[in-house]
Amino acid sequence: MPASSRPPVASDRIDRLSAAPMYDQLRRIIIASIDHDALRPGDPLPGEHRLCEKYGISRTVVRQALAQLEHEGIIERVKGKGTFVARPRTSESLAHTLIGLYDEVAARGGTVLSDVLRHERVAADEAVAAALEVDPGSPVVVLQRLRHVDGEPWSLSTTWMPMDVGEITLGANLRTASLYRMLASHGFVVTHGVRSAEATVASHEQARHLGVSTGAALLRLRSISREASGRPIEYFVAHHRGDRSRFEFHLHREQSHATLLRIDRTGEASRASTLSV
Incomplete structure (x- = not known):
C-alpha cells in the first residue's frame, strides 16, 4: 500500500x-x-x-x-x-581479537581502502616508548591512515612500530594492503596483546577527516600487540566513527576475563580489579 x-x-x-x-x-x-x-x-x-x-x-x-x-x-x-x-551500524570484533580492520571487513565481504596521511621515521616520545618498551628518543616508524570501509570514512588510526619492524613498511603501498599480513610475511607475527575500547568525542581535525561534526561520538581503540617472544611490535590508537560501528565481545566461560580500569580526571587509567564474566 x-x-x-x-x-x-x-x-x-x-x-x-x-x-x-x-x-x-x-x-x-x-x-x-x-x-x-x-x-x-x-x-x-x-x-x-x-x-x-x-x-x-x-x-x-x-x-x-x-x-x-x-x-x-x-x-x-x-x-x-x-x-x-540512520544507516545500521556494523558490528566489529576488533576490540577482542588480534586481526586488523582489513581482515575484519574482508571476512564479511567488504572492502577497505586507506589514505596514508603520514608514514615516516620519528623519535619515540615517552608514551610511545613505554608502549613499545624502548628508550625515549629511540627511532620508530609512525603510520597514520584514514581508513575507508566500502567507500565511507570509518576510522583514523596512528600506528607506531619499532624501527626494525616498521622499516619494512616504508615505501610499501598500504592503500589496499593489510599491515598485519605484510608484517607476518617478514616474520613479525602478532600472537597476543592488550586492547582497550573507550568512548570519546571528535576533535576538529578528527571530525574533518571522518566527515562528522566536532564533538561527535567516537570509539577509541588502544592496542599493544606482541610477538611470541613477548616483544611489542605494534602500538596503535584508532578512532572509529560512533555512528557507523559498534564493538561486539564474544564471551566464553573458560576465557572471558577483563580488567576494569578506573579513569581519573586527567584521563589516566589505573587498574581497579580483574573480572571473570
Whole structure:
C-alpha cells in the first residue's frame, strides 16, 4: 500500500496529560513514522522547527527526543544538512581479537581502502616508548591512515612500530594492503596483546577527516600487540566513527576475563580489579 494511502500513525500527537515525558512521546512518534512511511536509511526527516510547529512543543523537548534517537542509532543529524534515518551500524570484533580492520571487513565481504596521511621515521616520545618498551628518543616508524570501509570514512588510526619492524613498511603501498599480513610475511607475527575500547568525542581535525561534526561520538581503540617472544611490535590508537560501528565481545566461560580500569580526571587509567564474566 502506498504511504499516502496508509492510515495515520496511531497516537500521532503529544498527550500533555500523559505521565510519559513529552520528549519520549515524540521519540515514539518518530519511530512509528519511520516504520509507517517505510523510510530507508538516508531518507530525510522533519527538522526541529517543523516538529515544534506540528506538535506544539518547545525546541528543548524536540532536541531531547532527537538526541535520544541519535544515541540509539535510529537517526543521524548532519550539521547544515538536516536529520536523516540512520544507516545500521556494523558490528566489529576488533576490540577482542588480534586481526586488523582489513581482515575484519574482508571476512564479511567488504572492502577497505586507506589514505596514508603520514608514514615516516620519528623519535619515540615517552608514551610511545613505554608502549613499545624502548628508550625515549629511540627511532620508530609512525603510520597514520584514514581508513575507508566500502567507500565511507570509518576510522583514523596512528600506528607506531619499532624501527626494525616498521622499516619494512616504508615505501610499501598500504592503500589496499593489510599491515598485519605484510608484517607476518617478514616474520613479525602478532600472537597476543592488550586492547582497550573507550568512548570519546571528535576533535576538529578528527571530525574533518571522518566527515562528522566536532564533538561527535567516537570509539577509541588502544592496542599493544606482541610477538611470541613477548616483544611489542605494534602500538596503535584508532578512532572509529560512533555512528557507523559498534564493538561486539564474544564471551566464553573458560576465557572471558577483563580488567576494569578506573579513569581519573586527567584521563589516566589505573587498574581497579580483574573480572571473570
